[in-house]
Each structure stands twice: as C-alpha cells, then as structure tokens.
Amino acid sequence: MPPTVAEARRADLVAAIGPRRRKCRPPAARGAQHNRGMRYIDVDGRQLSVVGLGCWQFGEKGWGYGRDFGEAESLAIVRRALELGVTVLDTAEMYGRGASERLVGKALTGAGGDRFLATKFLPVVPLPQVLMRHLHHSLERLGVQHLDLYQLHWPNPLFPLGVQVEGLRRALGEGLTRYVGVSNYSLSRWRRAERLLGVPILTNQVRYNLLHPQPERRLLPHAQATGHIVIAYSPLAQGALSGRYRPGKGPGGVRRVSPLFTEEGLQAAAPVVEALREIAAGRDVTPSQVALAYLISQPRVVVIPGAKSVAQLEANVAAADIQLKDDELLALRRASDLFRLSWLRVSRQLFRSTSNRVESTS
Numbered sequence: 001m002p003p004t005v006a007e008a009r010r011a012d013l014v015a016a017i018g019p020r021r022r023k024c025r026p027p028a029a030r031g032a033q034h035n036r037g038m039r040y041i042d043v044d045g046r047q048l049s050v051v052g053l054g055c056w057q058f059g060e061k062g063w064g065y066g067r068d069f070g071e072a073e074s075l076a077i078v079r080r081a082l083e084l085g086v087t088v089l090d091t092a093e094m095y096g097r098g099a100s101e102r103l104v105g106k107a108l109t110g111a112g113g114d115r116f117l118a119t120k121f122l123p124v125v126p127l128p129q130v131l132m133r134h135l136h137h138s139l140e141r142l143g144v145q146h147l148d149l150y151q152l153h154w155p156n157p158l159f160p161l162g163v164q165v166e167g168l169r170r171a172l173g174e175g176l177t178r179y180v181g182v183s184n185y186s187l188s189r190w191r192r193a194e195r196l197l198g199v200p201i202l203t204n205q206v207r208y209n210l211l212h213p214q215p216e217r218r219l220l221p222h223a224q225a226t227g228h229i230v231i232a233y234s235p236l237a238q239g240a241l242s243g244r245y246r247p248g249k250g251p252g253g254v255r256r257v258s259p260l261f262t263e264e265g266l267q268a269a270a271p272v273v274e275a276l277r278e279i280a281a282g283r284d285v286t287p288s289q290v291a292l293a294y295l296i297s298q299p300r301v302v303v304i305p306g307a308k309s310v311a312q313l314e315a316n317v318a319a320a321d322i323q324l325k326d327d328e329l330l331a332l333r334r335a336s337d338l339f340r341l342s343w344l345r346v347s348r349q350l351f352r353s354t355s356n357r358v359e360s361t362s
C-alpha cells in the first residue's frame with residue numbers, strides 16, 4: 001500500500017533532520033535548583049548542556065551594555081545559568097575588547113556548578129606564539145588556569161591552515177585547554193584542520209537558526225556521524241525570531257547594520273515568526289523558546305543564545321523542556337525553507353543608505 005500523506009511527510013522529516021533521540025545523562029552533582037528539563041551531551045564524562053549561554057552581550061555597547069543592562073545583570077545571568085544546569089559558557093577575547101571575559105571570570109569566582117568554559121582567539125595574525133600570548137591573556141581575564149574549549153574565531157585564508165592549528169596544538173600540549181574548536185569553518189576546512197592537527201577538533205561554532213538552516217546540509221550530518229558538536233550561534237537570529245521586532249521598529253546597535261532587521265529582512269522572516277507563534281500559542285510558550293527547541297531537537301547541537309536579563313536566560317533554559325512533535329518540526333522546516341533574503345544585496349543597500357546619511361550630515 002502506498003504511504004499516506006502523513007506517513008510520507010514523517011519519512012520526509014526523518015530523512016531531512018534525522019532521529020531526534022540523543023544520548024543524555026545528567027551531571028553527577030547538581031544543586032537543588034537544577035533545572036530538571038536540561039539535557040546534556042556527554043563528552044568523555046563531561047556534560048555539555050544543550051542550552052548554553054552566549055556572552056557577547058556582556059560589556060558590548062552595541063548590545064546596549066551600559067544603557068539597557070550592565071555589570072550587575074551580566075553577573076546575575078551567568079550565576080543563574082549555572083544554577084539552572086547550564087554548563088556551556090561561550091565568550092571571546094573580542095567581545096567588549098576583553099570585557100566579556102572579565103565579567104564571566106568575575107561571575108565564576110566562587111560560583112558552584114559544573115561548567116564547560118569556552119572562549120575564542122581572533123586570528124588576525126594566527127601564528128602559534130601570538131595565539132599562545134592571547135590565550136594567556138584570556139586565562140588571566142577569566143581567572144582560570146585552563147579552559148575547556150579554545151576556538152579559532154574565524155578562518156584566516158591569508159595564513160596556511162597548518163600554521164593556524166599549530167597554535168591549537170601548543171595550547172593542548174601545555175594543558176591550557178581540554179578541547180579545541182573552530183568557528184565559521186566549512187566542513188571541508190574543519191576536516192582539513194583536524195587532519196593537520198591529528199587530534200579531534202571537537203566543535204565548529206556556526207550561525208544556525210531557522211533563518212539560516214544551512215548547517216543542516218553538511219555540518220550536522222558530519223557531527224552526528226562522527227561524535228563532533230555543532231555550536232549554534234545566533235540561534236534566535238539575534239532576536240529576529242522573537243516576534244518582537246517589526247518593519248520600522250527594529251533594534252539599534254550592532255543589529256542596525258544587519259540585513260535581517262531591515263524592512264525587507266523582517267518581512268521575509270515574518271512567515272517563520274508566524275509558524276513559531278502558532279506552535280508557541282498551542283503550548284503556552286514563546287516563539288523564541290520554540291526556535292531554540294527546534295535546534296536542540298537535533299543530536300549533537302548546543303545552542304548558545306545571548307541574554308540581556310535573567311528573565312531571558314530563564315526562558316531560554318526552559319526551552320530544553322520542550323519536545324516538539326514531528327508535525328511541528330516539519331511545519332518549522334517548511335517555513336524555514338521558504339525564507340529568502342539576498343544578504344549581499346541588502347547589505348549593499350544598507351551601506352549606501354548609511355553613506356548617504358553620513359554625507360548629508362557632514
């Protein structure tokens with residue numbers, strides 16, 4: 001008998017996004033406030049929470065630091081994250097020019113809870129000795145002896161890849177980081193870097209959200225087949241999936257120059273936001289939570305949403321409790337497939353209109 005439409009859709013979904021079960025184990029020791037819904041990926045006995053915390057917002061004026069929120073909120077967010085069972089904390093030397101690492105370090109001082117601390121090297125001059133110097137500065141700002149994960153923030157095509165991974169080799173050799181990772185790497189570059197290094201490059205941190213599902217094509221299948229991990233940055237599309245922003249009412253700061261928050265970008269994203277809203281309304285949760293639940297329904301994915309308040313952090317953590325049904329996943333996948341935005345063309349328009357504004361005011 002031929003499959004029914006529902007069966008065919010289900011097969012389509014499973015083929016497209018794979019099985020939804022993941023190997024999970026709760027961390028050994030947890031405080032009384034541990035969020036029971038959190039799920040973990042076990043890496044050599046270390047527990048990586050599938051919802052982590054992105055720390056770009058801390059110390060970064062372009063995200064409203066110093067205006068909408070400040071040091072007290074940043075410290076409270078990190079500490080509450082640990083209480084709720086978040087272990088993955090992601091920062092970078094470039095966030096707030098070191099301010100984010102300092103704030104995370106301050107928040108961790110004396111704080112309990114398991115943690116998987118990750119930061120990133122900005123590879124402008126990715127020579128091994130430069131990387132090691134920067135790594136020591138990061139450790140100092142974070143107030144720790146070693147990291148759990150040290151990542152190359154971006155590929156630098158001007159230097160041979162072998163030279164760039166040499167710094168990672170030294171960091172591992174000196175015991176300054178437990179694992180190494182890359183960020184914004186294609187699959188072929190990730191694999192080539194790993195071959196050159198000769199030991200696993202555990203993670204690749206890439207933009208992954210419902211408006212940018214490209215990692216599902218090659219990176220995710222690779223991670224799932226080989227035990228690597230995809231760390232999803234901008235999982236809320238920098239807030240565009242929250243449903244809070246409308247054409248003409250976008251956010252300022254770093255997002256002012258993002259094609260996503262132009263009138264055209266927000267209009268293109270509207271059907272995806274609508275699909276999120278529909279599912280969220282049926283479950284009494286928010287569109288942002290559904291957006292995160294979609295990503296972590298897939299094995300070997302850790303999301304690292306940024307947060308500017310404890311309330312946002314708590315909402316993001318609670319997304320780990322949501323188990324989306326197959327038809328909900330399929331509806332989201334379909335809406336996501338229809339999203340189209342020419343990043344290049346809209347970026348050019350943005351650049352032109354900004355230059356015109358500057359010229360007319362000078």
Ligand SMILES: NC(=O)c1ccc[n+]([C@@H]2O[C@H](COP(=O)([O-])OP(=O)(O)OC[C@H]3O[C@@H](n4cnc5c(N)ncnc54)[C@H](OP(=O)(O)O)[C@@H]3O)[C@@H](O)[C@H]2O)c1
Pocket residue numbers: 053054055056057063090091153183184205206232233234235236237238239242244251288289304305306307308311312313315316
């Ligand atoms: N490796 C890389 O190249 C790279 C690049 C970008 C980011 N990252 C990392 O990824 C992390 C997250 O990415 P991101 O900050 O770009 O984008 P994101 O996590 O998609 O968006 C964060 C923003 O969404 C809004 N938000 C957060 N939680 C919310 C909630 N529950 N409900 C409604 N709105 C909520 C907040 O802004 P508003 O409230 O102001 O709307 C917040 O600042 C960063 O912190 C950083 O660690 C890495």
